Amino acid sequence: MxxxxxxxxxxxxxxxxxxxxxxxxxxxxxxxxxxxxxxxxxxxxxxxxxxxxxxxxxxxxxxxxxxxxxxxxxxxxxxxxxxxxxxxxxxxxxxxxxxxxxxxxxxxxxxxxxxxxxxxxxxxxxxxxxxxxxxxxxxxxxxxxxxxxxxxxxxxxxxxxxxxxxxxxxxxxxxxxxxxxxxxxxxxxxxxxxxxxxxxxxxxxxxxxxxxxxxxxxxxxxxxxxxxxxxxxxxxxxxxxxxxxxxxxxxxxxxxxxxxxxxxxxxQPEIQTAGELEQSPDFIFLVSTLAAQLHTSEEELEESHAFVQLMQGKIEQLQGVQEQLSQTQEELKRIQTLMQEVQAEKDWLQSKYLAVRQMAHQLQKELEQALARQR
Structure with missing residues (x-):
């Protein structure tokens, strides 16, 4: 009190x-x-x-x-x-x-x-x-x-x-x-x-x-x-x-x-009981609309999944091509290196050939001079 x-x-x-x-x-x-x-x-x-x-x-x-x-x-x-x-x-x-x-x-x-x-x-x-x-x-x-x-x-x-x-x-x-x-x-x-x-x-x-x-x-x-x-x-x-x-x-x-x-x-409008809400036309229409939207969304999801799988296959193919291209590039580099080595060997042999030819020419000239003196 x-x-x-x-x-x-x-x-x-x-x-x-x-x-x-x-x-x-x-x-x-x-x-x-x-x-x-x-x-x-x-x-x-x-x-x-x-x-x-x-x-x-x-x-x-x-x-x-x-x-x-x-x-x-x-x-x-x-x-x-x-x-x-x-x-x-x-x-x-x-x-x-x-x-x-x-x-x-x-x-x-x-x-x-x-x-x-x-x-x-x-x-x-x-x-x-x-x-x-x-x-x-x-x-x-x-x-x-x-x-x-x-x-x-x-x-x-x-x-x-x-x-x-x-x-x-x-x-x-x-x-x-x-x-x-x-x-x-x-x-x-x-x-x-x-x-x-x-x-x-x-x-x-x-x-x-x-x-x-x-x-x-x-x-x-x-x-x-x-x-x-x-x-x-x-x-x-x-x-x-x-x-x-x-x-x-x-x-x-x-x-x-x-x-x-x-x-x-x-x-604010009075809140309906769960039973009244389930029987109301607005609720039924809303559920039907949501169900149709859900079905459409599921179909779109399946199409999206198939598209994703297709793209995944394409990506794997491109990865294979990329690997082959990478191997080809490595082989090309090896061949280019070999060609450079062959070209170097060729250049060396060419210089040796010119030197031998010059020496042969000199020996021939000396031989002709020696024969001329003997006459």
Whole structure:
């Protein structure tokens, strides 16, 4: 049996659940308490910026006492007293801030309109990493040693059209791609464990968790809204930071919303039983077609096999001719060598013949001279 409490634990501190009904029940039950605790414990409260018009709906006279009511608030869409309707990405500030807080807002930046049309605007193209760029922009707006607290839905990386549910892989890009120093960022996690479904103002149970335990959590399942959140805390370690808002999105896989997955599954035709499938005309036609294609393929295979055997015989014949040709070439080389030897012998004999003939001619001449002297 669930033990319902009025408090939850975050980073070792016991905080009270938000009891104001505006946008409650949802992750606001813990986000609002965490955000006010963050603001109440700031070392400096001179220059505070809130991104997204959220906390004003939960404030009371305690805000004046804590010194956090005079903060600057920017929100692109919500119109209210004291709210500057500016887009964070294009927001220019002449000063840096001691603290920035943003509750469930950055996941909507750069995304489409909420299905009811009450929030956001229709866009032709979206930058799925603009929430990350918004976090990097918040880090850039901090003064050195300034602090920021940002909450986002967390679990399976999900493209909901009007917001992005973050995952660990997605948030890792803050350091790996957008250059926020690892030492400047810390992330804590909370998971929705149970919710009272029989009350118009239900009680909730949230518990501390981790990225691995939340990796399969889906938005709106099993309970409404975020079933897991990440609380991102930034601490500006140096003024030396280069903000890059022009980076192309990293190719990550984004899930569909749980409801969209369910609707897609319902829209698929019902699967027939094996018996029904075997008796259906479409199945019989398909089997007949496949059988005919198989028969044709077998005939083509046999023809191909016969052709391969024929080619193999031709290859063996050519190999025999090649062997004979090789033997003939060897014999031809041997005959050429022999002919060269015979020609050399002939040339030697020819030179000997000429020498003997010359010697005979000389002897005949000497004989004629000797006979002439005897007369």
């Amino acid at each position: 669930t033990e319902w409490k009025n408090t939850f634990v975050f980073q070792g501190k016991e905080l009270s659940y938000n009891r104001i009904k505006f946008n409650n029940p949802s992750e606001r039950a813990v986000e609002v308490a965490i955000a006010f605790d963050f603001l109440a414990n700031l070392d400096s409260k001179k220059r505070i910026l809130e991104v997204g018009h959220v906390l004003s709906h939960y404030e009371n006279t305690l805000s004046d006492y804590l010194g956090i009511k005079s903060r600057q608030i920017i929100d692109k869409f919500e119109k209210d007293v004291g709210v500057d309707n500016q887009d964070l990405i294009s927001f220019l500030s002449p000063e840096k801030y001691d603290a920035i807080v943003s509750v469930s807002t950055v996941e909507h930046i750069g995304q489409g309109a909420e299905p009811s049309g009450h929030y956001g605007q229709s866009v032709e193209s979206r930058d799925l990493e603009e929430p990350l760029k918004a976090i990097a922009k918040i880090y850039d707006l901090l003064a050195t040693d300034g602090k920021a607290l940002i909450t986002v839905p967390f679990g399976k990386l999900t493209d909901a059209g009007w917001f992005i549910q973050c995952s660990q892989e997605y948030l890792d890009l803050l350091v790996e791609k957008y250059g926020i120093p690892q030492a400047a960022i810390s992330i804590s996690f909370l998971k929705l464990i149970n919710i009272e479904t029989t009350s118009s103002s239900p009680r909730m149970v949230w518990g501390e968790s981790n990225a691995v335990a939340l990796s399969s959590v889906e938005y709106n399942s099993p309970w409404p809204c975020a079933n897991g959140i990440a609380v991102i805390q930034l601490s500006k370690v140096s003024a030396d930071f280069h903000l890059n808002l022009n980076a192309e999105p990293t190719p990550l896989f984004y899930e569909m919303l749980y409801q969209e997955q369910q609707e897609l599954e319902k829209s």
